[in-house]
Amino acid sequence: SQKIEQNSEALNIQEGKTATLTCNYTNYSPAYLQWYRQDPGRGPVFLLLIRENEKEKRKERLKVTFDTTLKQSLFHITASQPADSATYLCALDMDSSYKLIFGSGTRLLVRP
Amino acid sequence: EADIYQTPRYLVIGTGKKITLECSQTMGHDKMYWYQQDPGMELHLIHYSYGVNSTEKGDLSSESTVSRIRTEHFPLTLESARPSHTSQYLCASSGGQAQWGYTFGSGTRLTVV
DSSP, X not given: OOEEEEOOSOEEEETXXXXXXXEEEESOOOSEEEEEEEOTXXXXXXXXXXXXXXSEEEETTEEEEEXXXXXXXXXXXXXXXXXXXXXXXXXXXXXXXXXXXXXXXXXXXXXX | OOOEXXXXXXXXXXXXXXXXXXXXXXXXXXEEEEXXXXXXXXXXXXEEEEETTEEEEOSSOOSOEEOXXXXXXXXXXXXXXXXXXXXXXXXXXXXXXXXGOOEEOOOXXXXXX
């Protein structure tokens, strides 16, 4: 069955360091992959999209990579800040039908 | 600023009651979605709509129903609430251009006692 895996353990890092989160998927050949941020009790907020023909995408302190051979995306936050503490979700449109399937997310904690 | 609104934010209701969760968006998006999310768990798609008078069931079986009579409005109804329906319900919309992602509402946290 189709599956999206994100590290369920929280990532705890020091302010100023780079946070790297991983998203692995199986049995998909998605045209693109999206990353969202979710704060407790709130809906997810869209951050970035990367297409299958793009290796890397950047937006301010965020960088996303997409390796369709490994079926993996990496999400990086450079110069992390305590305000970056949240859960980060990756999502795929598995059959280009405009229906997103979400991973369970990885919680990021940035210590001051 | 959120352009998609969900009401109520919190709802505690007794078993057997009929409830409607409201979702409205002001962006003119054709595509709208309902997801269900339990604490610490992934979002599960329960309903979606590609436009007026279009509704489909998602990947997670749900006893709820939806309607799409107007572009901006996508309410979700439970005819008879049960404790197993306790969860967070998130509404989202999309303009169809993947690069803009989904816009989510703040959610309704439903507790059935």
